[in-house]
Amino acid sequence: MVNDSNAESYLSPFSCSFCRGCFEHFLDGTYDFLNGFIASDGCLQPQRVYDNWKNYLKREDDFCYQFNTPRVYDEAALGMYRQELADLKHAVERWANYVTNDKLIEAIKVYNETRRLLRELYALRKGDAPLVTGEECLRITLASMSMRKDTFNELLSAFLEEARQREPITDYRARLMLIGSSCDSPEYLKIFEDKGGLFVTDVNCYGSRYLYDDVEIDEKDPLAGIARSYLARPVCGRMCNLHHELRDTILEMAKEYNVEGVVYTKMKNCDMWGGESFFLDDAIRDAGLSLLILEREEITANAGQVGIRAEAFVEMIETGGAD
Amino acid sequence: MDGKIDLLKTLSDQSDAIIKHSDATHPEKTWMYRVTQGFWNEVYEARETGRPIILCSPNVPQEMIYAMGAVPLPVDSLPTRLASSERAFRYIDISEQYVPNTVCSINKVNFGTVFSGDLGFVPAAMVYCSLPCDSSRSTYPAMADFLARNYGVPTFVIDTPYRKDDKGYKYIAGNLKRAYYFLLDVLHKEHDPEALAHFLRNSNRTEELMCLIGDMRKAVPCPQGGRLLVLNGMVTCCMGSQYMLDYVEKQYVETKKLYDAGKSVLKSGVERYRVLWMQNMMWNYGSILDWMEREFDACSVLNGFPFLGREQIEDVYDDEQIWMGLAKRSMGSPMVHSVCGPGEAYTEGIEHIMQDFTIDVGIFGGHVGCKHAWAAGRMVTDIVEKKYGKPVLTYDLDSGDIRYKSQQEVKDTIYDFFDTLAARGYEPGLERMKASK
Ligand code: SF4
Numbered sequence: 174m175v176n177d178s179n180a181e182s183y184l185s186p187f188s189c190s191f192c193r194g195c196f197e198h199f200l201d202g203t204y205d206f207l208n209g210f211i212a213s214d215g216c217l218q219p220q221r222v223y224d225n226w227k228n229y230l231k232r233e234d235d236f237c238y239q240f241n242t243p244r245v246y247d248e249a250a251l252g253m254y255r256q257e258l259a260d261l262k263h264a265v266e267r268w269a270n271y272v273t274n275d276k277l278i279e280a281i282k283v284y285n286e287t288r289r290l291l292r293e294l295y296a297l298r299k300g301d302a303p304l305v306t307g308e309e310c311l312r313i314t315l316a317s318m319s320m321r322k323d324t325f326n327e328l329l330s331a332f333l334e335e336a337r338q339r340e341p342i343t344d345y346r347a348r349l350m351l352i353g354s355s356c357d358s359p360e361y362l363k364i365f366e367d368k369g370g371l372f373v374t375d376v377n378c379y380g381s382r383y384l385y386d387d388v389e390i391d392e393k394d395p396l397a398g399i400a401r402s403y404l405a406r407p408v409c410g411r412m413c414n415l416h417h418e419l420r421d422t423i424l425e426m427a428k429e430y431n432v433e434g435v436v437y438t439k440m441k442n443c444d445m446w447g448g449e450s451f452f453l454d455d456a457i458r459d460a461g462l463s464l465l466i467l468e469r470e471e472i473t474a475n476a477g478q479v480g481i482r483a484e485a486f487v488e489m490i491e492t493g494g495a496d
Numbered sequence: 497m498d499g500k501i502d503l504l505k506t507l508s509d510q511s512d513a514i515i516k517h518s519d520a521t522h523p524e525k526t527w528m529y530r531v532t533q534g535f536w537n538e539v540y541e542a543r544e545t546g547r548p549i550i551l552c553s554p555n556v557p558q559e560m561i562y563a564m565g566a567v568p569l570p571v572d573s574l575p576t577r578l579a580s581s582e583r584a585f586r587y588i589d590i591s592e593q594y595v596p597n598t599v600c601s602i603n604k605v606n607f608g609t610v611f612s613g614d615l616g617f618v619p620a621a622m623v624y625c626s627l628p629c630d631s632s633r634s635t636y637p638a639m640a641d642f643l644a645r646n647y648g649v650p651t652f653v654i655d656t657p658y659r660k661d662d663k664g665y666k667y668i669a670g671n672l673k674r675a676y677y678f679l680l681d682v683l684h685k686e687h688d689p690e691a692l693a694h695f696l697r698n699s700n701r702t703e704e705l706m707c708l709i710g711d712m713r714k715a716v717p718c719p720q721g722g723r724l725l726v727l728n729g730m731v732t733c734c735m736g737s738q739y740m741l742d743y744v745e746k747q748y749v750e751t752k753k754l755y756d757a758g759k760s761v762l763k764s765g766v767e768r769y770r771v772l773w774m775q776n777m778m779w780n781y782g783s784i785l786d787w788m789e790r791e792f793d794a795c796s797v798l799n800g801f802p803f804l805g806r807e808q809i810e811d812v813y814d815d816e817q818i819w820m821g822l823a824k825r826s827m828g829s830p831m832v833h834s835v836c837g838p839g840e841a842y843t844e845g846i847e848h849i850m851q852d853f854t855i856d857v858g859i860f861g862g863h864v865g866c867k868h869a870w871a872a873g874r875m876v877t878d879i880v881e882k883k884y885g886k887p888v889l890t891y892d893l894d895s896g897d898i899r900y901k902s903q904q905e906v907k908d909t910i911y912d913f914f915d916t917l918a919a920r921g922y923e924p925g926l927e928r929m930k931a932s933k
């Protein structure tokens with residue numbers, strides 16, 4: 174949990190609290206060990222974290238780089254995105270070391286192995302008797318983001334082996350899916366799981382949207398393979414012409430994981446996920462799924478209230494009540 | 497939907513009434529409102545006569561739409577026009593059924609007007625840019641989807657890059673050109689170089705005059721006031737049109753008169769404070785700018801998302817120059833050029849204004865929906881306060897929804913600020929006068 178009051182004095186109370194939390198860590202020295210910052214314009218709010226960092230906190234020899242990601246998926250955007258990747262590669266090479274095609278392909282393979290293992294982890298949640306909780310799964314995907322992938326792969330392989338020997342979870346009352354604004358808070362999921370819900374899958378930046386589908390290995394032009402795989406990936410509403418793909422991904426995952434209820438969290442001041450309701454709400458309900466929409470802040474100060482909503486939602490699903 | 501009105505007719509009639517009223521009360525000011533009249537009359541007449549209307553975002557070059565014989569309706573022209581009225585509530589309330597209330601009211605009104613059906617026409621196509629912001633990205637694709645699904649309206653999204661350099665310009669130039677051919681196809685038209693050249697000549701001259709007017713605003717005393725900063729928002733709604741060019745020409749003549757005579761636009765003739773509005777202008781409370789002029793002799797010299805005139809297209813028949821020129825203009829639109837890219841664009845913009853426009857006070861009247869501008873607020877206020885030693889007033893308002901804060905509340909805040917400045921003996925204008933004597 175982060176007290177983000179210092180960050181608020183830079184980013185204002187009208188910003189997303191997830192971003193304020195990130196900036197607070199820069200201010201309080203948590204991220205002092207970092208040697209640089211590469212920003213990508215996912216949405217505009219994290220961009221301002223980068224801008225404020227660059228303006229107020231950047232040290233002289235810190236590496237900083239602005240990566241520009243197109244907001245549509247088409248041929249022209251793919252060309253632009255590949256060019257952006259090449260520019261980033263050159264910038265990293267100037268700062269650190271050469272990034273050869275061989276090294277790139279090697280890295281993609283390691284990352285694809287992470288993806289494969291994460292899919293295996295998710296697969297443990299598919300059946301009627303899942304082996305891991307949503308809270309636990311989120312802790313694991315969070316760990317994957319801040320570790321070397323080769324080390325992570327070893328640890329996750331060992332975990333998967335151990336998890337397969339576990340007692341399955343059978344005492345849950347409703348199979349849930351998490352979607353919405355960035356959620357890096359396992360405690361938030363735990364509130365629902367303590368009430369008898371079980372998160373069996375998600376469409377969350379810190380969950381399945383991080384590393385899931387393999388990146389294509391283009392031996393001749395690995396950057397083009399990365400570009401094609403990353404740009405087509407429906408992550409959130411930032412892509413102007415991939416809203417239907419995002420909706421379909423959610424519905425397909427819900428079907429694959431036998432989901433009963435979708436918990437859609439919207440961070441206050443998050444336009445991207447806030448506005449996605451237009452594309453999602455009816456489609457989710459039409460698919461026969463229950464839907465709970467909750468506003469969320471990075472600091473869960475209202476755990477009690479969330480718990481009451483969670484309990485009611487789980488009960489509604491269990492009793493087959495109307496949404 | 498309940499409460500349905502004919503919005504285009506209402507706005508067209510209203511703009512006629514404004515002209516009538518101005519003719520009767522301040523005929524010398526009537527020219528300022530002719531652009532609004534020209535615009536709303538044209539859109540309304542287009543609907544009535546069946547001339548195709550293209551729904552677009554304001555950073556889509558309107559010249560290319562006029563050149564096809566169609567009429568552009570940049571959706572953002574609606575919220576700014578409705579900002580001071582209760583009419584906006586209906587559209588904001590409709591949109592809040594789908595988007596969170598924290599979305600910018602400009603986009604909420606856009607969304608609501610399209611959803612309500614109050615526009616009373618089906619656009620021939622919708623073309624929008626992927627910028628300026630997250631708010632627009634949460635509503636424009638929804639509007640496009642709604643129109644496509646319900647009315648079969650063909651839509652095109654022009655991806656607009658975050659980067660503001662040659663690579664970015666080339667990228668958007670290609671996308672603009674594709675949008676142009678998309679529209680030709682939809683309207684069953686052929687490329688007409690003469691027609692395009694005509695509207696580009698108009699917009700070249702408009703841009704050139706805006707540059708000259710912007711330069712004159714640097715003068716002490718300033719020969720133009722805050723009202724025009726608000727009205728100039730129309731420039732990106734009908735660029736290339738004759739009525740826009742007429743408006744800017746007249747603005748240039750009026751500004752030049754005072755500039756040549758070394759006179760202030762203020763009635764008192766004494767410019768006590770030169771104000772920089774560090775964010776957008778207040779679309780809903782433009783009359784506060786007049787009040788500040790009367791009450792404190794405070795002239796609103798410029799805003800942080802200004803329209804200062806953009807790129808010239810030297811050869812209006814040269815394909816590359818046309819699309820690169822329009823690309824730079826699109827990226828140089830207000831809001832896009834300042835807060836929709838790397839933060840440096842905003843901070844450097846404020847730096848330039850501080851260097852060139854002799855600013856005495858900054859007002860960060862932050863529009864609540866503009867969250868990414870707020871998140872850069874400290875960087876820009878630090879420039880004005882710490883680097884240039886000028887006082888800054890910061891407050892929040894919703895420039896498109898008068899329910900958020902009343903005009904009186906905003907006035908009280910500004911009153912207290914100027915009162916404090918005077919109590920502290922901060923009199924930069926009087927000091928300048930003394931020094932010049
Ligand atoms: S997408 Fe939403 S939650 Fe994520 S950083 Fe942007 S505003 Fe915050």
Ligand code: SF4
Pocket residue numbers: 600601602603628629630631632776831835863865866867869
């Ligand atoms: S005022 Fe800000 S939030 Fe609103 S449309 Fe403009 S850039 Fe977007």
